[in-house]
Amino acid sequence: MxxxxxxxxxxxxxxxxxxxxxxxxxxxxxxxxxxxHEDHTVTFRVNAPNASEVRISxxxxxxxxxxxxSVPMEKDNKGRWTHTTEILFxxxxxxxxxxxxxxxxxxxxxxxxxxIATLTNIFIIEGTESDLYRVNDIPHGSVSRRWYNSPxxxxxxxxxxxxxxxxxxxxxxxxxxxxxxxxxxxxxxxxSLGRSTQIMDNLISSGKSKPMIVVMPNGNxxxxxxxxxxxxxxxxxxxxxxxxxxxxxxxxxxxxxxxVETNYRVKAEKSFRAIAGLSMxxxxxxxxxxxxxxTFDFVGxxxxxxxxxxxxxxxxxxxxxxxxRMQMENGYNLYWIGIGKTDFLxxxxxxxxxxxxxxxxxxxxxxxxxxxxxxxxxxxxxxxVPQLFQY
Amino acid sequence: MxxxxxxxxxxxxxxxxxxxxxxxxxxxxxxxxxxxHEDHTVTFRVNAPNASEVRISxxxxxxxxxxxxSVPMEKDNKGRWTHTTEILFxxxxxxxxxxxxxxxxxxxxxxxxxxIATLTNIFIIEGTESDLYRVNDIPHGSVSRRWYNSPxxxxxxxxxxxxxxxxxxxxxxxxxxxxxxxxxxxxxxxxSLGRSTQIMDNLISSGKSKPMIVVMPNGNxxxxxxxxxxxxxxxxxxxxxxxxxxxxxxxxxxxxxxxVETNYRVKAEKSFRAIAGLSMxxxxxxxxxxxxxxTFDFVGxxxxxxxxxxxxxxxxxxxxxxxxRMQMENGYNLYWIGIGKTDFLxxxxxxxxxxxxxxxxxxxxxxxxxxxxxxxxxxxxxxxVPQLFQY
Numbered sequence: 001m002x003x004x005x006x007x008x009x010x011x012x013x014x015x016x017x018x019x020x021x022x023x024x025x026x027x028x029x030x031x032x033x034x035x036x037h038e039d040h041t042v043t044f045r046v047n048a049p050n051a052s053e054v055r056i057s058x059x060x061x062x063x064x065x066x067x068x069x070s071v072p073m074e075k076d077n078k079g080r081w082t083h084t085t086e087i088l089f090x091x092x093x094x095x096x097x098x099x100x101x102x103x104x105x106x107x108x109x110x111x112x113x114x115x116i117a118t119l120t121n122i123f124i125i126e127g128t129e130s131d132l133y134r135v136n137d138i139p140h141g142s143v144s145r146r147w148y149n150s151p152x153x154x155x156x157x158x159x160x161x162x163x164x165x166x167x168x169x170x171x172x173x174x175x176x177x178x179x180x181x182x183x184x185x186x187x188x189x190x191x192s193l194g195r196s197t198q199i200m201d202n203l204i205s206s207g208k209s210k211p212m213i214v215v216m217p218n219g220n221x222x223x224x225x226x227x228x229x230x231x232x233x234x235x236x237x238x239x240x241x242x243x244x245x246x247x248x249x250x251x252x253x254x255x256x257x258x259x260v261e262t263n264y265r266v267k268a269e270k271s272f273r274a275i276a277g278l279s280m281x282x283x284x285x286x287x288x289x290x291x292x293x294x295t296f297d298f299v300g301x302x303x304x305x306x307x308x309x310x311x312x313x314x315x316x317x318x319x320x321x322x323x324x325r326m327q328m329e330n331g332y333n334l335y336w337i338g339i340g341k342t343d344f345l346x347x348x349x350x351x352x353x354x355x356x357x358x359x360x361x362x363x364x365x366x367x368x369x370x371x372x373x374x375x376x377x378x379x380x381x382x383x384x385v386p387q388l389f390q391y
Numbered sequence: 392m393x394x395x396x397x398x399x400x401x402x403x404x405x406x407x408x409x410x411x412x413x414x415x416x417x418x419x420x421x422x423x424x425x426x427x428h429e430d431h432t433v434t435f436r437v438n439a440p441n442a443s444e445v446r447i448s449x450x451x452x453x454x455x456x457x458x459x460x461s462v463p464m465e466k467d468n469k470g471r472w473t474h475t476t477e478i479l480f481x482x483x484x485x486x487x488x489x490x491x492x493x494x495x496x497x498x499x500x501x502x503x504x505x506x507i508a509t510l511t512n513i514f515i516i517e518g519t520e521s522d523l524y525r526v527n528d529i530p531h532g533s534v535s536r537r538w539y540n541s542p543x544x545x546x547x548x549x550x551x552x553x554x555x556x557x558x559x560x561x562x563x564x565x566x567x568x569x570x571x572x573x574x575x576x577x578x579x580x581x582x583s584l585g586r587s588t589q590i591m592d593n594l595i596s597s598g599k600s601k602p603m604i605v606v607m608p609n610g611n612x613x614x615x616x617x618x619x620x621x622x623x624x625x626x627x628x629x630x631x632x633x634x635x636x637x638x639x640x641x642x643x644x645x646x647x648x649x650x651v652e653t654n655y656r657v658k659a660e661k662s663f664r665a666i667a668g669l670s671m672x673x674x675x676x677x678x679x680x681x682x683x684x685x686t687f688d689f690v691g692x693x694x695x696x697x698x699x700x701x702x703x704x705x706x707x708x709x710x711x712x713x714x715x716r717m718q719m720e721n722g723y724n725l726y727w728i729g730i731g732k733t734d735f736l737x738x739x740x741x742x743x744x745x746x747x748x749x750x751x752x753x754x755x756x757x758x759x760x761x762x763x764x765x766x767x768x769x770x771x772x773x774x775x776v777p778q779l780f781q782y
Contacts, residue, residue, distance in 0.1 A: 032627060050443075050491040100441040104495040110508045110618065111625045117501050123625055137622050140538040140547065146559070147531040156531065168537070168654055227501065231528050234502045234514055236423060263559055 031080070033108040034095075034123050042085045042123070044095075046106060049079020051099045056083050058095035059373075070098065090127025091375060092195065094120040113192050115374075116184040117237045131202065132382050133195040138205035139165035143197050145187075145229075148259035152252030157218060158225035159256070160187045162197055163264070164204055164211035173265045175212045175389040177298075178256070179381075180219050180277025180284050183305070184239045186226035187218040193374045194278075194381065203385055210389045212274075213264055217256050219277075219284055221248045245280065247314020250287045271333070274388050276300025278377040279345075291316050293327035298388050301337045302380040303372055306348040321359065328361045334387055335363040338380040342371040422471070424499040425486075425514050433476045433514070435486075437497060440470020442490045447474050449486035450764075461489065481518025482766060483586065485511040504583045506765075507575040508628045522593065523773050524586040529596035530556035534588055536578075536620075539650035543643030548609060549616035550647070551578045553588060554655070555595055555602035564656045566603045566780040568689075569647070570772075571610050571668025571675050574696070575630045577617035578609040584765045585772065594776055601780040603665075604655055608647050610668075610675055612639045636671065638705020641678045662724070665779050667691025669768040670736075682707050684718035689779050692728045693771040694763055697739040712750065719752045725778055726754040729771040733762040 033045040044056055054073040061069035073081035094113065097104050105112060105121050112119040124130055141164045147156045167174065179196065181189040190196040196214060203209035220241045224230040227237040261268040275296045277285040282304025289299045335356075339349040356363055366383065368376050424436040435447055445464040452460030464472035485504065488495050496503060496512050503510040515521055532555045538547045558565065570587065572580040581587040587605060594600035611632045615621040618628040652659040666687045668676040673695025680690045726747075730740040747754055757774065759767050 048491075048493045051493065052441075099490065099493055099495075100439075102439045102442065102490055102495070103498055104490075104493070105510070107494055108508070108627065109625075110505050110510060110628060112503070112510065114501050117499070119496070119501060119503065126624075134624055135616070135620065135622050137547075140549075142535050142537040144533050144535040146533040156528075158531075225526070229526065231526050233517075233525055234500075236499065237501060 031108045033106050034121075036123065036125060040087045040090070040125050040127070042088060042125070044073065044083045044097075044106065045108070046073070046081050046097060046099075047079060048081055048099050051075075051081070053098075053100055054081040055098040056095060057098065058085075058093055059375075060085065060088055060091075060093055073097075088125045090125045090130035092122060092124050092130060092133050092378070094122050096120055114188075114237075115193060116239055132199045133378065134202075135198055136202060136205070138201060140201050141165050141197065141204070142168060143191065148256065148263075150252055150255040152255050153221055153248070155224050157223075158187055158229055159218065159259070160191055160216040161260075161264070162200055162214040162216070164200065164213065166211065167213070167265075171265070173267045175210065175272035175274070176260060176264075176266050177212050177214045177274040177276065177385070177388060178285075179214050179216050180275070180281030181216070182277070182279030182281050183244065184237070185281070186220065186223065187216050188226045188229075190216045194378055196381065199378065199382055200385070203382065208386045212385075212389060213260070213266060215256065215260050219249050219281060220244045221252065245283070246312055247287075247316035249284055250291055250316040251314065253284075253288050254292075270295055271297045271391070272389060274298035274300070276302060276336075276381070276384055277304075278302040278380075279305045279372065282306075287316050290320070290323040290327045293323050294330040297333040298384075299332065299335045300380070300384045301335075301349075302377050302384075303339050303343050303345055304337070304349060304352070305345060306352045307345070321355075324356075324359055324361060328359065335361070336366070336384050336387070337363055338366040338368060338376070338383070340368050340370040340372065340376050342369075343376075344372060422499045424497050425512075427514065427516060431478045431481070431516050431518070433479060433516070435464065435474045435488075435497065436499070437464070437472050437488060437490075438470060439472055439490050442466075442472070444489075444491055445472040446489040447486060448489065449476075449484055450766075451476065451479055451482075451484055464488075479516045481516045481521035483513060483515050483521060483524050483769070485513050487511055505579075505628075506584060507630055523590045524769065525593075526589055527593060527596070529592060531592050532556050532588065532595070533559060534582065539647065539654075541643055541646040543646050544612055544639070546615050548614075549578055549620055550609065550650070551582055551607040552651075552655070553591055553605040553607070555591065555604065557602065558604070558656075562656070564658045566601065566663035566665070567651060567655075567657050568603050568605045568665040568667065568776070568779060569676075570605050570607050571666070571672030572607070573668070573670030573672050574635065575628070576672070577611065577614065578607050579617045579620075581605075581607045581772075585769055587772065590769065590773055591776070594773065599777045603776075603780060604651070604657060606647065606651050610640050610672060611635045612643070636674070637703055638678075638707035640675055641682055641707040642705065644675075644679050645683075661686055662688045662782070663780060665689035665691070667693060667727075667772070667775055668695075669693040669771075670696045670763065673697075678707050681711070681714040681718045684714050685721040688724040689775075690723065690726045691771070691775045692726075692740075693768050693775075694730050694734050694736055695728070695740060695743070696736060697743045698736070712746075715747070715750055715752060719750065726752070727757070727775055727778070728754055729757040729759060729767070729774070731759050731761040731763065731767050733760075734767075735763060 031045045035043045055070040057068050057070035059068050073083040075081050109121045111122050113122050141162050144161045148159050150157050204211050222241050222243045228234050273296045275285045282301040289296045422436045426434045446461040448459050448461035450459050464474040466472050500512045502513050504513050532553050535552045541548050595602050613632050613634045619625050664687045666676045673692040680687045
């Protein structure tokens with residue numbers, strides 16, 4: 001045995017020492033949960049010997065009013081609780097557990113999404129319909145978190161930017177999709193809840209979509225960055241933050257476009273610009289695109305938050321009909337609206353549709369099942385993106 | 392009232408509708424936890440009326456063996472449990488709760504770090520010692536998740552790259568620090584648990600460190616990406632994965648260097664290259680730097696995983712003494728070793744130190760309090776980085 005072998009790590013020894021340590025240190029358990037079976041049923045397991053009742057609540061269950069439904073898990077004689085679902089449709093699902101009425105995550109599933117202030121466990125049932133959400137063995141784009149200067153808001157702000165495969169190594173200029181989040185979201189929402197990276201990689205790789213840059217800014221003008229990522233540090237995120245819907249975001253949107261068109265190789269012209277957003281981001285997209293009525297050739301309104309209000313005085317919201325007409329006269333390639341049949345905004349969106357009809361403004365209108373949920377917004381993105389920049 | 396005002400969202404109305412919905416939908420509670428007081432005590436609160444015992448376990452408590460200590464929380468007559476700490480030293484802390492023996496996260500704190508398969512809530516006590524970990528109002532670098540081709544491993548692999556403020560808008564070439572994670576980690580570990588983005592931004596902004604690119608690869612050769620970010624999808628992460636410490640990572644490390652030196656404006660010469668890592672990453676840094684004995688002018692071994700082994704036959708681990716001597720003869724600027732006094736690797740690292748003494752190889756050796764913990768690795772990074780590239 002050579003003396004120098006002291007330098008060579010004992011993988012096995014270290015595993016033994018540390019695995020034992022870490023198991024207790026981090027509460028690890030030899031439980032697999034969720035276990036996704038080949039037939040697309042799923043078994044959940046949790047070790048809670050002292051609990052009297054353990055329930056699982058998942059977004060595949062019929063909702064009970066606004067609350068997702070839940071079912072009791074079954075206890076075995078070792079204090080382990082299990083539940084196996086029926087066959088689930090290929091989709092990205094969220095769930096949580098309740099232990100004697102206390103909402104908790106599944107301690108054996110390290111994968112979560114944050115929506116506003118709440119974490120939810122996630123898993124994917126694979127299949128044709130959810131293939132767009134998974135990481136496949138194909139070329140991958142890059143995702144950068146950067147900070148841009150907004151003279152209009154007088155601050156440096158964080159922004160997420162997807163560049164398609166080949167961008168960094170090439171010289172080509174690309175079209176740009178500006179993709180906006182809803183109330184309670186931020187520059188992380190489309191990446192984590194929206195699976196935008198995976199959707200873009202998969203659509204581009206399959207040839208269904210043109211390669212493009214996707215710009216995901218933070219639409220809350222009072223924030224520099226997502227909760228936890230800015231100078232405010234860690235704090236409890238709120239659903240609505242001050243100044244979010246008073247026109248300031250729309251007024252200062254050109255700061256974002258300037259940053260992108262200065263810092264990236266983009267085709268800086270109307271025919272290669274798209275803007276889309278969900279809920280509040282749909283509202284933002286609607287107003288930004290008509291406030292700059294000759295700037296975007298593609299507009300996507302995903303469950304747009306259209307509601308009456310007379311309290312807001314921003315110049316952005318003046319002369320709506322006139323600017324819509326101007327947008328129509330200038331021409332555009334696609335004005336796409338998607339809404340779920342049970343969305344609480346459904347009637348309002350239909351009202352907006354009738355307004356467009358009255359003006360004579362053409363649009364594409366999609367009604368889907370379900371309500372104001374991320375499943376719909378991922379689907380809308382997957383339907384919208386292949387229609388962009390197909391020249 | 393103008394007809395067009397239908398387009399303007401009622402922020403208040405929407406708040407009312409959705410806040411109610413979301414409160415029940417996501418289990419939101421009007422509780423602030425943790426609440427960090429001005430005197431640096433912290434109050435935790437959790438609503439668990441059905442629980443008989445709620446405990447909090449935090450890494451500021453004296454450990455009980457390998458397990459961090461815990462204390463009971465106190466119940467009020469509304470079923471809410473609270474605990475207030477003593478004054479805490481400025482630091483990034485982790486904690487979890489236990490409800491009738493069931494380990495859970497604090498449902499009112501959305502900020503977590505994943506270590507291997509387990510999530511832990513985090514918070515920061517601000518102050519001189521922890522200022523490096525927070526996001527300050529200074530210029531920020533960019534963080535990109537990219538995929539590089541590794542011919543040696545025959546796969547596309549995910550990598551995290553920090554570029555300093557000014558990189559994207561300038562033309563300058565920068566030095567590079569290769570920063571490696573430990574067993575159970577991946578290309579996300581230094582970003583989330585190590586706060587490397589914040590540490591680099593703060594050190595560069597204060598003038599303590601030179602601007603540099605920081606490259607954080609995935610050191611587990613069998614992985615394409617961190618758990619959840621690769622083609623395997625979501626699965627339970629393991630502490631050790633196959634092939635991680637058999638020399639393959641070291642043998643193929645030049646794939647990473649080639650990618651960086653081809654795709655970034657870097658000073659591709661020894662005097663502007665540093666390599667450092669924690670635990671397994673310290674072991675990797677040790678071997679990569681002597682296997683390429685004239686490549687790195689700065690080497691950082693943070694609690695390096697030095698353990699005897701005779702079972703591994705990679706050419707990387709041959710002729711250790713000879714290549715260390717060659718590395719010494721070629722010269723280097725800094726060979727830095729840090730270890731905690733209660734680290735389980737302490738004796739082994741002292742043994743390695745004696746070996747270096749026997750060879751006559753110069754090094755800087757730092758002993759800190761504590762053991763094999765991220766607090767030490769963040770501190771080591773903060774001490775190591777200001778010593779790099781100071782020409």
